[in-house]
Every structure is written in C-alpha cells, then in structure tokens.
Amino acid sequence: MAAVNGSSDLSSEMEVDAFRRLFPLRYHEYHLLKSVRPDARKLGSARDTTLALGAVASADGSALAKIGSTTMLAAIKMEVMTPTVECPDEGSIAIEFHMPPICSPLVRPGRPAEAAEVISKQLSDTIFSSGMIDLKELCLVGGKAAWMAYLDIYCLDADGALFDAALLSAVAAFSHLNIPVVSLNDDGRIVIVSEDNVRGKLEKEPVNKEKRKLKLNSPLFSLTCILHKNYILADPTAEEESIMETVVTVVLDSSYQLVSLYKPGGPVLAHTSVIQDCVALARRRVKELQNVLNEAISDMEVD
C-alpha cells in the first residue's frame, strides 16, 4: 500500500524486504560476512533486557521479563499440600510454560505448541537439578503440610530465545516471592494469618514467621546461541531461529559454574572450541543479567 506513493528510497527498501523474504538465508549470510546482524547487533551480543517485578497483583510472586521483543510473564501461587511419604519435610514446585495463541502466528487455539512442552520440561529439569531452590525450605509442618509452588510462565510475545527469557522470568519471580504468613487451625488446615489477627488477638502461632522469603542458592542464567557455518550468533530472534537451525543453550549459575547445556540436534556439529566459545559468551551474558536482576530487585525495594 505504502509503495504506491512511495519515493525512490522507499522502493529500494521494498526490494531489500522482498530479498529478505525470498532468500532469507542469503540475506542473513551477507550480514554475517560483515560481522553484523539485520538488527544492527554484533554476532556475540544479546538484545536489550528489562525486568519488572510484581507485575501480577493476584500472585505471591511475579515478574515480567523482556529480551528484545520476546516477553515472558511468570507468576507463582503458593498452595498447601501434604508432603509425600518419601520426603516428609519437602515442599514441591510445579513448573508450566504456556504459549497462548496470542504470542505467535504459529500457535493456534486448542492445539498446544510443541515448543511449549519442550521448554516446560527443560525448565523444570534445569531448576530441579541445579539445586537453586532447597525444597526443604518449603516445608511447613514436617510430614503434615508443605508448600506447593505453582509457577506458570506465559509467553506473551515469541521472538526467539524463549528458554532464556522464560528462565530469567522464573528466577525473577522466585526472588520476588513473598510467602504468606500462615498458621495451623484446629481442623489441621493451614490458613493465612490476616493483618487484623496479627494486631488483635492472636489465636494461633504462625508456623512460618521466619521463612517469608525463599532463599535462592545461586540464581541461574542462560544464553542461547545459534551455530551457523563457523559463526556463533548469541540471543537469536525468531527469524534467525527459523532460518538457521542449530542452537546451543548454556545455563550457568551466578558463580559461572556450568549447570546444563542443551544442543538438540541440528546440521552443525559443535566442536569443543565452539562449545567453549558459547560458554564464554554465556559468562559475559550472566554478568549483564545479574545486573538486570539486581536493579529490578533494588527498584522494588525503593517503591
């Protein structure tokens, strides 16, 4: 439509656009030759990242993470369960990653996206195996009651590097989590101690006066890279992911220890030196993300 009354420089823009759609791989390779990406980023640098804590008022802990246009909303709701016989002094965490139809043209209602299930599993594997959260911290009354933390992450805008954004929002939601003060009532159920009760007559002693915050042993951060020929592209967009298929995801904790590494197939083989380069990029990224998280937390404390 705009091309009808377009000036000369607009028509050349149209040509570039057409080239981009018709020969996406060549379009990207021209950029790679010049060590730059279509969005003017360097190969190894990630997109701008922002984090806002407490985005969902009805949740006990929540965070909104944005990496470029990729947007994730994570919220935690705390409920009470009876611990299992095998681990009577441990709570539990249920992690689910959702891709609602609003987030991408590829997702249709009624059919959950395959990617959502993969990322869901990958997230819970990563979080449980890292020991970032001590499940014993979620215990309320040994053998009788423990917390079940429902962590739901919604992808609001899917523009690549979904796992990185999802993990960032999850870690941020856990650091924002405020565990409600509860007590055990006469029926053996756990109930919230309301503000009035604290000030007025206190019927029951709260069972978790001290444990209002969940201790995170070492926050996790990740970086996804695309391998194409001998290039490494950090933090890919959805377009880049659709054209170049080999991805490597590196998860590090805040002391730069490797927690997990995923390379789900793809035509490019990852040699040791390539993996080392990816880990080096991830280390640099962890520093950035730590600052982003710390800033978000201190912003929250000021308010």
Place this chain on the structure above:
Amino acid sequence: MAGKTGSTPATYSPSPATRKKKRTPIGDADWVRPDNRSFYQCRPAYLRTGAVSTAAGSAYAEFGNTKVIVSVFGPRESKKAMMYSDTGRLNCNISYTTFATPDHGQGSDNKELSSKLHKALEGAIILESFPKTTVDVFALVLESGGSDLPVVISCASLALADAGILLHDLVASVSVSCLGKNLVIDPVSEEESYQDGSLMITCMPSRNEVTQLSITGEWSTPKTNEAMELCLGACSKLCEVMRSCLKDAVTDSKE
C-alpha cells in the same frame, strides 16, 4: 503436569476465607464501591497498541485490575476444511491465565466468551474486504478484575484497527451492574459477584449502532433505559480514548 512430583498431589489455597466475605449492605445510603469510585464513574483506562511484535496488530488494555492482551493475525489462509466463501471469516478465542482469578485455575479457553466476542465484532468488520481468508482475534486475560468481556471487546477492536483491518467504526463496550436500587458502571469482580442484574452494550459510537446488547437478571423498564443511557455515554467516551491511543501510536512511529 511438569515438576518433580509426577502426579500432582491435591493442594488447597490457604486463604479460603477471602471469598466468603459477608455481603455488604448495598441498600444503605452510605454504601461505597470497593474501589471508592462514584456509581457512574468508570475505572481509569490504559490502552496501548503494538504490544505483540509478531502479530499483525495487537493491543493491551488495563482497566483497574483487569488486564488483557489481544493479538490479531491475518488476513491469512483459511483452514483447509473450510468451504469457499466470498466474504472473509472471523475467528475469535479468549483464554485465561492460571493466575487470572484468585484461585489457581486451569487457564482454559472460554468458549462462551469467545462466541460473544465474535458476535460483538462481526458487525463492525467489513468482511468483504478479505474474501477467502480468515482474520484471527486471540485474547488472553492476564488478570481478571471484573467487566472482563467488555474490556476484551474494546481491546480487540483496537487491535483490529492496529492490524489495518477495515472497520465500519471502532467498537466500544461497557457494562452496568444493578445492585439493589443502585446502578454501578464498569463493575469490579466483587460487585459482579453479588449483582442482581447486568447489562452490557457493545456499540459503534460514531454510527450510533449497537452490535451487541445483553441483559441478565431482574430489570425494570425505567432502570433498563437509565442503564442503556449510561452505557452509551460511557462507550462514546471510551471510543474517544481509543481513538487518541491510535493517533498517538501513529505520531510516535513517525518521530
């Protein structure tokens, strides 16, 4: 279910008391609304277009605690199973997040609201302008704070405009609750939970046409008239806000 547990054990929320609040005596003269608004005052509306980069058009709306995102995709190829059609098709879907409501829900699709959204928008869209193809309107309610459907409808028409779909006019929607003797506009969840009746109007203010009107509960004729006047007035004001939001988006992108 993901997680270490394999099968999720039964859980309960530690705050069951919050939803069993004693009914406020609404007949009283000194009754005030939960958020201290006057009866005929709407919640402040925050609207923004272009919330989702991968969609053809999108909008975010926040009315008090009600927060929704609507994405529009298309016009794109209809499903293979669809019959040939000279006019375009409209496909609507509304879903809730698991944390939208106070209890941890299932976050499933809402078929009833989806069809109401479809009916409310159908009349405003010039379907002849995209034959053989489908426009998808998907909504996600991030937080449900009352008057969810009217907010979704208004937000959806903004997203359609953002996607450049031809419309007869923007569609604005407002609801009114009847509480005893009082009429309250743009009710919050708490008010909706003990309302005696509800009236919702979806209209195109500049054409003075109503695309959807639903009345439930007990209403007397004078009350109905009063409520309709209230809704129509609020709709045209909301439409002004929506229009200025679209204008702002254009001037921002030019800069």
